[in-house]
Amino acid sequence: MFLSVQFRKPQEFSAYRVFSVRVFTCGFYGVGENAYYFSIWFTNSKDKTVAWMANRDKPVNGKGSKLSLHRDGAFVLTDVDGSITWEANTRTTYVERAELLDNGNLVLKDSSGKVVWQSFDFPTDTLLPHQRFIKSKKLISILGRGNYGTGYFNFFFDTDNVLRLVYDGPDISSVYWPNVDFDAFGNGRTNFNSTRIAMLDEMGWFLSSDWLNFNGSDSGFGIRRRLTMDYDGNLRLYSLNIVSGLWTITWEAVRQLCSVHGLCGRNGICVYTPEPKCSCPPGYEMADPSNWNKGCKPRFSRICSSKSPQQVKFVKMRYVDYYGFDSSYSPGITLESCKMRCLEDCQCNAFSYRLTGDGKCFTKVELFNGYKSPNFPGVLYLKLPLSIETSEVVVLNGTNHTCKLGETTITIGLGTSSTLETRGRRVRWVYLYSFASVIGAIEMLFFVSGWWFLFRKSGIPDMVEEGYRVLSNHFRKFSYMELKKATKNFQEELGRGASGVVFKGVLADDRVVAVKKLGDAYLTEEVFWAEVSIIGKINHMNLVRMWGFCLEPKHRLLVYEYVENGSLDKHLFSGNVLGWNERFKVALGTAKGLAYLHHECLEWVIHCDVKPENILLDGEFEPKISDFGLAKLSQRDHNNSEMSRIRGTKGYMAPDWALNLPITAKVDVYSYGVVVLELVKGIRLSNWVAEDGDEQETELTRFIKVVKRKIQIEETAWVEDTVDTRLNGHFTRIQAKKMIEIGISCVDENRSKRPTMDSIVQALLECEDGLRILDQA
Known part of the structure; x- marks a missing residue:
């Protein structure tokens, strides 16, 4: 049942009065010295976050301005000079009272209690749970922090029935989300359903007629949420921490903010x-x-x-x-x-x-x-x-x-979490079109039944949640029995690591997947949600894509895309020789993936366990970084370096761990350096070997000593002597030299001398045949 605060006509409401319910407050919202907006805001948020605003482009004077409910049904905001600044269009309807409901909806009712006007029909930049979003509505950003005027970024149903983000500025209009390089089906959407309706529910699930379906990382009841078109051009889902009054981002549309047009x-x-x-x-x-x-x-x-x-x-x-x-x-x-x-x-x-x-x-x-x-x-x-x-x-x-x-x-970007729309994404067209044809046949059934349940006040029943799962083909929750069937009772093992065992499976829609069964030591909520919250929200061609998860009392599993050629170690250290072109491609692609995590995510991610076993190779030997079970999130605004335990794999771990130094992205740079040198040499450099006097050192230490000595005495063939002999001289010397130099600089004990991953990407790109030819031109 909704709580309400109301006032009846005829009544006036001055600029210094507010009325509120448990969650929301309605009144005159002051900005600056003497500018006021008639608004609705979250009562318990620390910064009084605005959910709706009547006169966003025309503030009124604090002295003498008023909101009035007249006898003829007019709901009018007037400035100090008596001029009408804003008005609800209700003059032709008999209005008895105004009420602020507990869901944040301001309504005008007639004497029978029928709603004749509501703020939910006129959203500004924010959508609240149970507020219907239809074809005639838009979320339009504000101009800037503290500047509530109408901005340039829009979220709306386009004419082809697809939800889009558009920059609509004074000079140009330009669509930038979803990925403009793909059509609707390529982006996992449909433009065949002309219903054009969407809604956010109390659990943090967003369901749309164009198949845009997502949920917050903290989905569940009892949390106050809002979906806001932010002034930096990103659409974000927020959750309110009642204790601190601060907001947390639990989903966002754009992962690489520089892809926002007009920014x-x-x-x-x-x-x-x-x-x-x-x-x-x-x-x-x-x-x-x-x-x-x-x-x-x-x-x-x-x-x-x-x-x-x-x-x-x-x-x-x-x-x-x-x-x-x-x-x-x-x-x-x-x-x-x-x-x-x-x-x-x-x-x-x-x-x-x-x-x-x-x-x-x-x-x-x-x-x-x-x-x-x-x-x-x-x-x-x-x-x-x-x-x-x-x-x-x-x-x-x-x-x-x-x-x-x-x-x-x-600073562009408000967030602490990260949906990369990358041009390099490969689209499985056969799957998408077959999936579209199946869903198209049952689409109307799901929407009729799904929306009927969605609008019930008693909450979201199981059928609606199942409807979400069926309609969402990007990320979903699986049942244990579903994955047991897909893997034929976990029959075909692909590999095992510190966090669990990985099995091959085939889903009901014929997608081939890798299902990771987390081990007993990794059944804690912390580790499970580390992978779900991190990988589930990032998308880069050099990072393994997560399709979903299973969370049941005794079972925790993660579902990833299947990567055909397995892990790098099985190709690099086996009898089959990995060619030079493939090795360079692995070095560059892995660097790009880590650079994205370190520099381009709105929430920085430190992998903490970069090694050949966690670098998978697809059918074209393009690398994909996997196994984020040990990953750490690094906050942008402060150096939060506390770690509960040492993470990583012996031989690939930076000395920073042993020295108890603050953990930064430079630990990944060190591990990457070891992998790059192993790509060049073709052997494990992380192994320990005995020296004179039974003293031990790693192959890596010995390798670097030898290479540095050869460089010092200016041996002309030091590169040729360093590269894997199994290649029989079939490699590019410039690339090999650069990879050795990068690898040695990455494993420097002084982390301040290690390069950043984005600088490594640039250095390797200089060595690519294409850009080298371009430079010569």
């Missing part, structure tokens, strides 16, 4: 440093030092390059791209030809050149949605007048990175 304005570039921040390219400066929405402006007057080509130069910017606004696309052409296309076009401001197979040329007439990422396989060439001075090496993470919206300084 840094025209010409601006989003850079991970390692947190996402905005920067201006060479030759540009902030248009408004107080507001990144306005982007960057050129410090030069544009000239027509086709008429004066000798007055133009191109500045190379690695790993940078501007999404969209391509005036032309030309596959299979050389770098010089691409440059000429841009020179011949007066409107061309830059061109992007990618060498993924054949050269691909994209000329740009506008520079919007800029971002820099080590995962971008190309180079942007920025067209500038010859008179603009630029350095040979373009650095985007040095200055001008404070992002300001309005007058409030912010």
Whole structure:
């Protein structure tokens, strides 16, 4: 039963009065010295978080403004001068009273108690549990922290029936979620259901007619939640801690915040440093030092390059791209030809050149949605007048990175958790289309029955929860019997490690999966939720994808994608020789995966157990990092380095553990260094060997001593002597040399001298054949 606070007509409500229920408060919300908004906010939240606002774009004066319920049914907010600032459209209906319900809904009722108007029908930036979200509704962000005006980021049902995130700014409109490189089915959605209805329930489950289904990591009853379109362009699900009054992010749409369009304005570039921040390219400066929405402006007057080509130069910017606004696309052409296309076009401001197979040329007439990422396989060439001075090496993470919206300084990103929409994701089209056809036949049945139960006030029954599971094909809860059947009673063992045994299985929808049965020592809630909360919310082509979990009193299992070629150790240290190209691909892909965890997640993750056994290889020998059972979350805003126990595997563990130093991402860098050197040498360097006097040292220590000695005496063939002899000289010397140098620097006992994973990715990309050819061009 809903509690309510009400006032009856005729009555006035001044700017200094509020009325509240147990969970929500309704009244005049003050901002600054004398600006007030008629709002509903969470009573117990520390910062009085607003859930709804009537006059978000037109605050009223604190002295003399009032809210009135008139005899003719008008519900009106007037400013001090008597002008109407906001009004509920109820003048033609007899209204008896206004009530604030305990679910946060402000309603107007007639004498029979019928609701004739409700705030739930006019959401601002927040959706509350049981608030229906339909085709005519939008969640629109505020402008900035403390600035409640209507912002530029929208969450709504598009015309094709799919829920989307869109930047709708003064200059452009641009969709950025779900992944714009895929169609609806490629993103796990459907555009065939025209119902266009969605809802968040009390358990933290979101169910939508387009198959966007997700749940908070703390799903269950008794928690206050909100789904908010944040001012940084991310859609997030929050849970309220009643004791502290603080909010925790339990789900978010965008994992890599630089993929949000419009974040840094025209010409601006989003850079991970390692947190996402905005920067201006060479030759540009902030248009408004107080507001990144306005982007960057050129410090030069544009000239027509086709008429004066000798007055133009191109500045190379690695790993940078501007999404969209391509005036032309030309596959299979050389770098010089691409440059000429841009020179011949007066409107061309830059061109992007990618060498993924054949050269691909994209000329740009506008520079919007800029971002820099080590995962971008190309180079942007920025067209500038010859008179603009630029350095040979373009650095985007040095200055001008404070992002300001309005007058409030912010860092892009509010969160402590991380849904990567990566272009490299492989889509199993056969599965998706067969799945779509099956679901399409029973879709109406599920929605009719699911929504009928969903709207019941008594809670969410088992049938609705099952409906969620069926409709969600990305992440779900499995029963133990379901997984027992899928694995044929756990018959085919794929491997075993510190956290449990992994079995091969086939789900009812024909997906091949790997099911990990957690061992007795790992049946604690802490370890189980470590993997579920971390892997269940990240998505990168070099990280193993989690499909779901099983949580029953005596059974805890995790369900992952099946990776065809097993773990790296079975290929590297066996009789079958792993080729050099595959080894380099493993080194680069593993570095990209760790760089994402360390630098690009909104919640930093330290893996703590990087080793060949935890690097799986798919059918194309692309690496995928697995086994996050020991992983640690690293908070961005403070150095929380306390660990309950030493984690990792002997031989791959950094000395930081033994020295009781604060644990940082540099422990993963050390482990990665050992793996890279093992890729080069082809043997276990983590083993211990006996020396003279029965003293022991690792193969790694001895290996590094030998290599350093050869480098010191300038042996010309030191690289050839170091690389695995089983390759018979079939390797790329430049790549091998770079990998050895990186590996040695990674295992430095002084962790401050170890490189970061994003710098390692950049160094390895320089050695890739494609980018090396590009540099020579």
